[in-house]
Amino acid sequence: MMPQTVPHNGLPRxxxxxxxxxxxxxxxxxNASIQDLGPARINPIQWHQAIGYARTQCxxxxxxxxxxxxxxxxxxxxxxxxxxDWSQAVxxxxxxxxxxxxxxxx
Numbered sequence: 660m661m662p663q664t665v666p667h668n669g670l671p672r673x674x675x676x677x678x679x680x681x682x683x684x685x686x687x688x689x690n691a692s693i694q695d696l697g698p699a700r701i702n703p704i705q706w707h708q709a710i711g712y713a714r715t716q717c718x719x720x721x722x723x724x725x726x727x728x729x730x731x732x733x734x735x736x737x738x739x740x741x742x743x744d745w746s747q748a749v750x751x752x753x754x755x756x757x758x759x760x761x762x763x764x765x
Contacts, residue, residue, distance in 0.1 A: 698754070698757075701757045705757055706753065706757060709752075709753035709754075709756040709757050710749065710750075710753045712753075712756060713748075713749045713750075713752035713753045713756065714749050716730065716733065716734075716752065717730045717745055717748060717749055717752070720733060721745070727744060727745050727747065727748035728748075730745075730748045730752065731748055731751060731752070734752050734755050734756075735755075736751055736752070736755055
């Protein structure tokens with residue numbers, strides 16, 4: 660977009676930014692990034708550390724040939740067949756690590 664010149668001073672004129680952002684200008688993955696923040700009742704720093712630890716452990720289990728169900732079993736979580744991918748396993752493990760009773764058991 661080429662700026663239009665203002666005749667009285669010759670400086671370029673750019674369109675004014677809108678005061679509010681429209682929904683169309685939000686990034687496509689905005690809602691997905693909000694879900695990564697974790698539940699409201701958990702400290703964000705604790706959630707970030709739990710996600711990092713869960714990802715590390717899941718990577719080790721994957722490297723050794725295991726699946727998401729094996730990762731859940733390693734943290735004493737019921738598999739029940741509802742886990743379809745690694746991201747769900749990581750989230751469930753992080754939730755487990757952030758509960759007070761789980762920290763005492765592990």
